[in-house]
Amino acid sequence: MYNGGKIIAGLVVFLAIFLFPFYYNFGKANAKPEPKLNTPVIQQLAEKKCVESKDFMRQEHMQLLNDWRDSVVRDGNRIYVNAEGKKFTMSLQNTCLNCHSNKKEFCDSCHNYMAVKPYCFSCHIQPKEDKS
Amino acid sequence: MSINRRQFLKIAGASTVLGLGGASVVNSLRRGGLEASQMSPDPASLTAKRWGFVVDMSKLKTEEDYKRCTDACHNIHNVPTFKNDPLHEVKWIWKEPFENTFPGTEHEYMSAEFKEKNFLVFCNHCANPSCVKVCPTKATFKRKDGIVMQDMHRCIGCRFCMAACPFGARSFNYLDPRGKDTDGQPLIKVENKTFPTRTIGVVEKCTACYERLAIGKQPACAEASTGAIVFGDLEDPNSEVRKIISTSYTIRRKPELGTQPSIYYVIGGSEHA
Numbered sequence: 001m002y003n004g005g006k007i008i009a010g011l012v013v014f015l016a017i018f019l020f021p022f023y024y025n026f027g028k029a030n031a032k033p034e035p036k037l038n039t040p041v042i043q044q045l046a047e048k049k050c051v052e053s054k055d056f057m058r059q060e061h062m063q064l065l066n067d068w069r070d071s072v073v074r075d076g077n078r079i080y081v082n083a084e085g086k087k088f089t090m091s092l093q094n095t096c097l098n099c100h101s102n103k104k105e106f107c108d109s110c111h112n113y114m115a116v117k118p119y120c121f122s123c124h125i126q127p128k129e130d131k132s
Numbered sequence: 133m134s135i136n137r138r139q140f141l142k143i144a145g146a147s148t149v150l151g152l153g154g155a156s157v158v159n160s161l162r163r164g165g166l167e168a169s170q171m172s173p174d175p176a177s178l179t180a181k182r183w184g185f186v187v188d189m190s191k192l193k194t195e196e197d198y199k200r201c202t203d204a205c206h207n208i209h210n211v212p213t214f215k216n217d218p219l220h221e222v223k224w225i226w227k228e229p230f231e232n233t234f235p236g237t238e239h240e241y242m243s244a245e246f247k248e249k250n251f252l253v254f255c256n257h258c259a260n261p262s263c264v265k266v267c268p269t270k271a272t273f274k275r276k277d278g279i280v281m282q283d284m285h286r287c288i289g290c291r292f293c294m295a296a297c298p299f300g301a302r303s304f305n306y307l308d309p310r311g312k313d314t315d316g317q318p319l320i321k322v323e324n325k326t327f328p329t330r331t332i333g334v335v336e337k338c339t340a341c342y343e344r345l346a347i348g349k350q351p352a353c354a355e356a357s358t359g360a361i362v363f364g365d366l367e368d369p370n371s372e373v374r375k376i377i378s379t380s381y382t383i384r385r386k387p388e389l390g391t392q393p394s395i396y397y398v399i400g401g402s403e404h405a
Contacts, residue, residue, distance in 0.1 A: 067166045073283045077171040078346050122331040
């Protein structure tokens with residue numbers, strides 16, 4: 001191998017730089033996002049339940065919001081009946097954010113962790129939050 | 133390792149079938165998704181075969197009468213106000229002089245009252261809308277009840293609809309509507325927290341207050357106009373709009389273009405009319 005020493009030295013330097021993020025963060029547990037539910041409206045609910053079960057909402061809220069959006073805007077529907085037969089008005093701004101008035105501590109905590117940037121709030125008005 | 137044409141086609145065919153099957157398997161395994169039966173209109177909502185407006189110009193006399201209607205609309209829908217900036221202006225309902233409202237019908241002997249009169253104009257919710265035809269993403273579409281809707285989620289801001297609309301009823305958000313004007317004042321003076329704003333780069337227009345109809349309310353302009361704007365079902369012979377249209381002489385804007393506007397203007401005028 002010609003210039004073997006240089007190639008190997010170069011590879012070592014390359015790997016050291018390339019793998020830096022991995023060994024730098026090794027062993028440090030990244031703080032798990034904990035969306036907070038302690039808004040005044042949720043506190044006052046007799047039964048602290050979202051429109052669907054917690055697991056469903058955790059996994060499928062984006063699909064649910066898309067389906068709501070299409071149904072409201074395209075078909076003029078407003079009423080959503082959940083798996084338990086309870087009725088809700090399909091509205092991000094007036095239904096979802098009415099309870100989850102803490103966007104920073106609720107929506108953003110997971111979205112930032114996952115590095116997703118939904119553009120809901122470039123149009124939909126988020127509630128004013130006292131502590132920012 | 134070389135393959136002949138026959139082997140290549142076999143592999144290509146098999147992988148296509150597997151790929152298609154794979155997608156359907158993944159989709160069927162995926163939980164979630166809502167049933168269409170879970171979603172329904174509010175029973176209190178107002179419904180019609182074809183919504184339309186009658187604008188009675190004899191009831192719009194003072195500046196205040198116009199302002200009441202435009203303010204009601206623009207405040208409810210978070211429409212930004214651009215002072216002295218017609219290039220960036222966003223409007224859903226506004227005043228237009230006679231010659232621009234009904235071009236080609238003005239003449240030299242017309243009374244000064246008409247020549248100078250402003251007409252209240254907004255989206256005509258045409259039965260045959262040219263804006264809907266040109267929209268490449270189906271962001272603007274015609275609802276079953278005749279309302280020409282604008283889906284801001286789909287709008288890509290190509291502005292074909294603005295070129296197609298013969299009434300100038302559409303406005304483009306050249307600037308962020310949540311921004312500030314040259315004086316440092318917010319463009320949306322008071323936000324209506326129950327209705328979204330728009331974002332930079334989408335086209336917006338009057339939506340006949342679909343969000344109010346859905347909860348059983350009349351459009352904001354009709355409610356604020358104290359009788360100057362009447363809203364109702366054009367396909368219902370007993371509706372108030374049809375009664376006015378059948379008893380008064382009404383005209384529509386640019387009917388020769390064949391878009392079939394749904395706003396009928398009662399011109400009225402003096403006691404001789």
